[in-house]
Amino acid sequence: MTPETKERILDAAERLFSEAGLRTTSLRDITSEARVNLAAVNYHFGSKEALLTAVLERAFNPVNKKRITGLDELESQAGESGPPVEDILLAFVGPPFDAWGESGDRGLRFLKLLGQIHTEANEDVQAVLLGQFKPVLERYTKALVRALPALEPLEVSRRMLFAVGALAQTMLSANRFPQGLAINDLDQTRESLVRFLAVGFSAEPPNVRAAGGGGS
Amino acid sequence: MTPETKERILDAAERLFSEAGLRTTSLRDITSEARVNLAAVNYHFGSKEALLTAVLERAFNPVNKKRITGLDELESQAGESGPPVEDILLAFVGPPFDAWGESGDRGLRFLKLLGQIHTEANEDVQAVLLGQFKPVLERYTKALVRALPALEPLEVSRRMLFAVGALAQTMLSANRFPQGLAINDLDQTRESLVRFLAVGFSAEPPNVRAAGGGGS
DNA sequence: GTCTATATGCGGATAGAC
DNA sequence: GTCTATCCGCATATAGAC
Numbered sequence: 001m002t003p004e005t006k007e008r009i010l011d012a013a014e015r016l017f018s019e020a021g022l023r024t025t026s027l028r029d030i031t032s033e034a035r036v037n038l039a040a041v042n043y044h045f046g047s048k049e050a051l052l053t054a055v056l057e058r059a060f061n062p063v064n065k066k067r068i069t070g071l072d073e074l075e076s077q078a079g080e081s082g083p084p085v086e087d088i089l090l091a092f093v094g095p096p097f098d099a100w101g102e103s104g105d106r107g108l109r110f111l112k113l114l115g116q117i118h119t120e121a122n123e124d125v126q127a128v129l130l131g132q133f134k135p136v137l138e139r140y141t142k143a144l145v146r147a148l149p150a151l152e153p154l155e156v157s158r159r160m161l162f163a164v165g166a167l168a169q170t171m172l173s174a175n176r177f178p179q180g181l182a183i184n185d186l187d188q189t190r191e192s193l194v195r196f197l198a199v200g201f202s203a204e205p206p207n208v209r210a211a212g213g214g215g216s
Numbered sequence: 217m218t219p220e221t222k223e224r225i226l227d228a229a230e231r232l233f234s235e236a237g238l239r240t241t242s243l244r245d246i247t248s249e250a251r252v253n254l255a256a257v258n259y260h261f262g263s264k265e266a267l268l269t270a271v272l273e274r275a276f277n278p279v280n281k282k283r284i285t286g287l288d289e290l291e292s293q294a295g296e297s298g299p300p301v302e303d304i305l306l307a308f309v310g311p312p313f314d315a316w317g318e319s320g321d322r323g324l325r326f327l328k329l330l331g332q333i334h335t336e337a338n339e340d341v342q343a344v345l346l347g348q349f350k351p352v353l354e355r356y357t358k359a360l361v362r363a364l365p366a367l368e369p370l371e372v373s374r375r376m377l378f379a380v381g382a383l384a385q386t387m388l389s390a391n392r393f394p395q396g397l398a399i400n401d402l403d404q405t406r407e408s409l410v411r412f413l414a415v416g417f418s419a420e421p422p423n424v425r426a427a428g429g430g431g432s
Numbered sequence: 433g434t435c436t437a438t439a440t441g442c443g444g445a446t447a448g449a450c
Numbered sequence: 451g452t453c454t455a456t457c458c459g460c461a462t463a464t465a466g467a468c
Binding site: 242243244254255257258263264 | 442443
């Protein structure tokens with residue numbers, strides 16, 4: 001009947017970490033919320049940090065997987081030239097937005113957790129997240145390089161950085177301003193973001209130093 | 217000869233906070249680095265958090281002041297229609313980049329401190345920062361609304377969020393990848409960012425729901 | 433695997449002498 | 451204003467019985 005102790009701990013930790021914060025939440029809080037023994041955490045996970053990374057992996061893997069499969073599909077459908085910029089960006093931005101919009105508390109928890117990591121996690125924890133995120137970033141950068149042959153790859157990487165930042169900021173604001181704010185029109189916000197990014201990516205490079213045509 | 221105790225504490229705290237992190241750095245670390253007595257912090261600042269906010273204000277006020285005066289100048293020079301989008305964005309983005317490029321450790325410390333706040337500060341501390349930043353944000357949003365009459369103010373606010381995110385991400389990455397990376401070409405990065413944002417801001421709104429003219 | 437009890441350490445803050 | 455000594459709380463982690 002009762003779920004495995006390990007699951008209970010993960011659930012409770014996810015809830016508390018996202019609500020009360022990472023540092024603020026003690027093992028005692030978690031084990032009492034999960035109604036398991038204090039020592040169970042160290043028995044099953046080894047340490048508080050190991051528990052945290054387990055929570056994070058469980059929470060963020062789905063999003064990153066969807067980003068990968070989404071891009072897979074786009075590329076299999078597209079012709080030789082690869083999918084267009086706007087589609088790529090939508091595939092990148094979509095999954096976190098979907099998670100955000102999920103039913104019940106799940107969506108909000110996802111956002112809050114993201115915010116907590118961003119604002120409280122130490123380097124090791126962030127490294128875990130980066131480990132998940134890096135392959136995604138690389139695949140998308142590659143796709144965008146192909147879609148934007150006029151840009152140097154370096155410039156594409158820079159713009160990808162801008163895009164990631166814009167997305168992150170949007171997510172974080174969502175969690176800070178609970179409701180009534182502009183950002184809470186999900187569809188509108190996602191549309192605006194994708195448009196903004198697509199146009200930015202398609203901009204001419206600042207100074208023409210690369211191949212081909214005329215200088216200024 | 218020796219600087220005032222209070223200054224010594226501020227300097228030491230700034231250094232340690234930016235290097236070792238906010239939570240990791242204890243009062244004992246700070247006072248020993250500053251070679252003052254442990255009790256001096258509480259005597260001069262009242263608490264560790266109060267010390268932290270003092271450090272932050274000292275570090276970030278200059279940047280925000282420059283942003284305001286920069287916009288003042290632009291507006292006094294411009295005509296009735298106000299300054300153009302690209303100039304506004306440059307005035308917004310420039311000061312943190314300048315701080316970044318400052319001689320010696322100062323620039324790097326600024327970045328690292330920014331990163332630490334972003335990743336470690338609690339809500340109260342972030343509120344302090346927001347208090348400084350909010351007026352800046354509002355002034356710039358207003359200027360952009362004027363420069364972009366085709367957009368609803370709400371859409372401008374959204375895009376401003378994207379811009380802030382892109383800038384923040386750039387700053388944070390700078391601090392994570394010490395050197396050898398794309399982002400370290402300061403001028404190039406700033407130029408790319410401004411271009412990216414300017415084009416994004418000037419994009420047509422996703423769907424035309426506002427006043428006046430033609431349909432789709 | 434689950435529990436109780438406890439070791440161990442750190443860190444912020446303060447009392448009170450000088 | 452500056453110092454020493456200390457209080458106090460809390461958190462992680464573990465030892466060892468069941």
